Amino acid sequence: MTFGKKYTEYWASAVNKSVDGTVIAGVDEAKHLLDYLGIKKGNLALDLGCSYGRMYELFADYANEVYGMDLDRYAVEKARLQPYREVRQGSVEKTGFVEDFFDIVFCWAVFDVVDHEKGLIEINRILKTGGKFVFTGKNNNYFSDDNLAYKAEKNAFLKGFPNKFTDLNAVFTNFKKLGFELDKLLIFLRRGDLGLLNFIDLGNKDKDQYFGYDYLILCHKIAEPNNIALKDVSLCEPFSKTAIKMATQLGFLSPKEYFESIGVD
Numbered sequence: 001m002t003f004g005k006k007y008t009e010y011w012a013s014a015v016n017k018s019v020d021g022t023v024i025a026g027v028d029e030a031k032h033l034l035d036y037l038g039i040k041k042g043n044l045a046l047d048l049g050c051s052y053g054r055m056y057e058l059f060a061d062y063a064n065e066v067y068g069m070d071l072d073r074y075a076v077e078k079a080r081l082q083p084y085r086e087v088r089q090g091s092v093e094k095t096g097f098v099e100d101f102f103d104i105v106f107c108w109a110v111f112d113v114v115d116h117e118k119g120l121i122e123i124n125r126i127l128k129t130g131g132k133f134v135f136t137g138k139n140n141n142y143f144s145d146d147n148l149a150y151k152a153e154k155n156a157f158l159k160g161f162p163n164k165f166t167d168l169n170a171v172f173t174n175f176k177k178l179g180f181e182l183d184k185l186l187i188f189l190r191r192g193d194l195g196l197l198n199f200i201d202l203g204n205k206d207k208d209q210y211f212g213y214d215y216l217i218l219c220h221k222i223a224e225p226n227n228i229a230l231k232d233v234s235l236c237e238p239f240s241k242t243a244i245k246m247a248t249q250l251g252f253l254s255p256k257e258y259f260e261s262i263g264v265d
Contacts (some may be wrong), residue, residue, distance in 0.1 A: 020148050020151065020152065020191075022148060022191060022192035022195060023192060023195030023196055024109075024194075024195050025109070025194045025195045025197075026054070026195075027054070027055060027057060027058045029194070029195055029197055030055060030058055030108060031058050031061075032197055033186070033197070033199075033216060034058070034062065034134070036186075037134070037183075037184055037216075037218045039062055039104070039132060039134065039218070040062075041061070041062050041063060041064070042062065042063050042064075042102075042103030042104045042131075042132070043063065043064050043065065043103050044063060044064070044065050044066075044067065044085075044101065044102050044103050044104075045059055045062060045063030045065070045066045045067070045102060045103065045104040045105070045106060046066070046067045046068070046069065046095075046097070046102045046104070046105045046106065046126070047059050047066055047067070047068045047069070047084070047106050047108075048069055048092055048095070048105055048106065048107045048110065048123070049069070049070060049071075049092060049107055049108070049109075049110030049114075050068035050069060050070050050075070050079050050084075050087065051070055051072075051075050051078075051079070052075050052078035052079055053068060053078060053079035053080075053081065053082035053084070053087075055106070055108055056068070056079070056082040056083070056084060057082075059106050060083075062104060062106075063103065063104055065085040066084055066085060067084060067085050067086050067087070067088070067097075067102075068082070068084040068086070068087035068088070069087065069088045069089070069090050069095055070087070070089065070090075071089070071090070071091050072089075073089055076088070076089045092107065092110065092111075092114045092115075092119040092122065092123070093114065093115050093118040093119050093122055094118075094122060095122055095126055097126045098126070099125045099126060100125075100126070100127070100128050100129070101126050101127075101128070102126055102127055102128065102131055103127075103128055103131050103132070104131060104132045104133075104134070105123050105126070105127060105131070105132070105133045105134070105135075106134050106135075107119075107123070107133070107134070107135035107136070108134075108135070108136055109136055110135070110136075111135045111136060111137035111164075111166070112137045112138045112163055112164050112165070112166075113161075113162050113163070113164060114164065115164075115236075116164065116166065116171070116235035116236040117230065117233060117234070117235055120178050120180070120225075120235070121178065121225050121227070121230075124178060124179040124180065124221055124224065124225055127221040128221070129221050129222070129223070130220055130221060130222075131220060131221050132183075132218065132219070132220050133180065133217075133218075133219050133220070133221070134216070134217070134218050135216075135217055136194070136214060136215065136216045136217075137164075137166045137214070137215055137217075138163065138164075138165050138166060138213065138214060138215075138240075139165065139166055139168055139187070139210055139211075139212050139213060139214070139215050139240075140165035140166055140167050140168075140236070140237050140240045140241050140242075141168075141209065141210060141211055141212075141240065141241045141242060142190070142191070142211070142212060142213040142240060142242050143189070143190065143211060143212075143213075143242070144242055144245070144246065146190045146191055146213060146242075148190070148191040148192060149190065149191040149213045149240075149242070150242070150243065150246070151265065152191060153165075153239070153240055153243055153255075154243075154259045154262065154264075155264050155265070157239075157255070157256070157259050158259055158260070158263065158264045159264065162238075163238065163239075164236040164237070164238065165236060165237050165238070165239065165240045165241075166215070166235065166236050167234070167235055167236060167237060168185075168210040168215065169207075169208075169209070169210065170233065170234065170235045171235050172206050173206075174229075174230065174233050174235070175219070176222070176223075177225065177226045177229045177230055177233070178225050178226075178230065179221055179222060179223045179224050179225045179226075180219045180220065180221060180222065181204075181219060181220055181222045182204045182217065182218075182219050183204055183218045183219055183220060184201070184203065184204060184217070184218040185201075185202040185203065185204065185215060185216070185217055185218075186199045186200070186201055186202070186215065186216040186217075187199060187200045187202055187210065187211075187212040187214075187215050188212060188213060188214040188215065188216075189211070189212040189213065190212070190213055191213045191214070193213065193214065194214040194216075199216070200212070239254075239255040239256075240255075243255040243258070243259075246258065
């Protein structure tokens, strides 16, 4: 599956009715979470991975002007129907905006298809010092009995969708090297909990392990990245630790081999 018109249309329909019956967090749910985080209004914000502009009306509450960016040209054309200050075609890893520009960057339901290291370095570049970054993603360590999470990971892989599961321990171990400081981490334990607003607030303290499916991170820029210290850092994986463990226990060499033995359902 590639990022194009078909995917944007698929995503627009999935927001209204997901394939597995879970509730996808929309404007109302996102507003509840952003209000919970206590985000203050800034001057300039970026809706990074804006798709067709479904979150514009919400993000406009948190900034005087909102810019948009998406990888898909069709999505960009649709997003331009919303009153963004500007909508560009580009990627999280290479936005093209000038450095130290934004007060807030929102990356909602996008980070699980992003190269984490390159993405965080680029977002740091375009954020002002003290600027806020809010993003959601998939944790690499969900519960083994979360059948909906397992099924979503398997089907996404078999359909060629580029999942990236975040190693939260690696992220927070390297956060200061990346030039960020954690303000708040919310964990949604099972697939579907994000849309239902079921979460655990872990604050801003590092943990030994992070269990759960989705996460929401609020952080702020404190410095430029230490690129030398980040040279061999890896922050995400193509398969979750859960899938790797399940495949190994069943005698498969990898989740790829395991998933292909079952097929899409």
